[in-house]
Amino acid sequence: MPGPPRDRVKGRLLRLYGALLGRFGHQRWWPGRTPYEVAVGAVLTQHTAWVNAARAIEALRSRRLLTPARVAALQVSELARVIRPAGTHRVKARRLKALTRWLLERLGERFDLMRTAPLGPLRRSLLEIPGLGPETADAILLYAVGRPVFVADAYARRVLARHRLIGPAAGYEEARAWLEAHLPSDPGLFNEFHALLVAVGKSHCRTLPHCHDCPLRPDLRGRAPAR
Numbered sequence: 444m445p446g447p448p449r450d451r452v453k454g455r456l457l458r459l460y461g462a463l464l465g466r467f468g469h470q471r472w473w474p475g476r477t478p479y480e481v482a483v484g485a486v487l488t489q490h491t492a493w494v495n496a497a498r499a500i501e502a503l504r505s506r507r508l509l510t511p512a513r514v515a516a517l518q519v520s521e522l523a524r525v526i527r528p529a530g531t532h533r534v535k536a537r538r539l540k541a542l543t544r545w546l547l548e549r550l551g552e553r554f555d556l557m558r559t560a561p562l563g564p565l566r567r568s569l570l571e572i573p574g575l576g577p578e579t580a581d582a583i584l585l586y587a588v589g590r591p592v593f594v595a596d597a598y599a600r601r602v603l604a605r606h607r608l609i610g611p612a613a614g615y616e617e618a619r620a621w622l623e624a625h626l627p628s629d630p631g632l633f634n635e636f637h638a639l640l641v642a643v644g645k646s647h648c649r650t651l652p653h654c655h656d657c658p659l660r661p662d663l664r665g666r667a668p669a670r
């Protein structure tokens with residue numbers, strides 16, 4: 444008896460993953476000593492390079508402020524002053540306060556509850572926090588607490604669209620659902636694959652694609668990348 448039809452897209456995605464891993468190696472994302480630090484980093488890196496977010500995290504750490512209780516006790520203006528290196532510091536201070544309030548009220552600082560809570564309601568609740576879009580919420584879910592959500596950011600969507608796997612106008616939610624439908628529901632895989640897509644997005648798949656020495660070139664099968 445023939446088995447169930449094989450998911451060719453899955454095979455293709457896993458080949459892309461293998462090619463990226465072979466070229467770039469493990470990315471070891473996301474830097475952070477605690478789940479709270481990872482969540483703070485996800486907010487601080489919004490609209491800025493990671494190096495700026497890392498400076499703001501270091502400023503918080505050196506003042507021993509990297510706990511929900513300490514951030515909750517700060518005035519927004521004080522917090523903004525400390526995280527200034529991350530840019531748009533007043534906006535991000537309000538977002539960090541809102542995220543921290545949510546954590547304290549909903550989980551009482553027990554991040555481990557996020558590892559087992561039903562994923563759909565948890566994600567919807569995170570998305571209600573002012574200033575937390577899906578990309579930030581999913582980065583927290585995946586990188587802070589290891590839930591199987593794919594961070595389908597602009598880097599990922601650009602590669603997938605250029606390889607005609609998704610449409611050029613596919614938005615965040617469409618791409619996330621598509622990736623999650625075609626990949627094994629494995630947070631470790633999602634973590635590494637997303638980090639590798641960012642790596643190739645920065646090194647090769649930029650505004651103008653540099654396909655000639657890109658590890659994903661064989662997948663184009665002689666065709667030019669889709670526009």
Ligand code: SF4
Nearest residue numbers: 648652654657660668
């Ligand atoms: S640079 Fe070219 S080969 Fe590499 S991911 Fe982008 S479109 Fe694909």
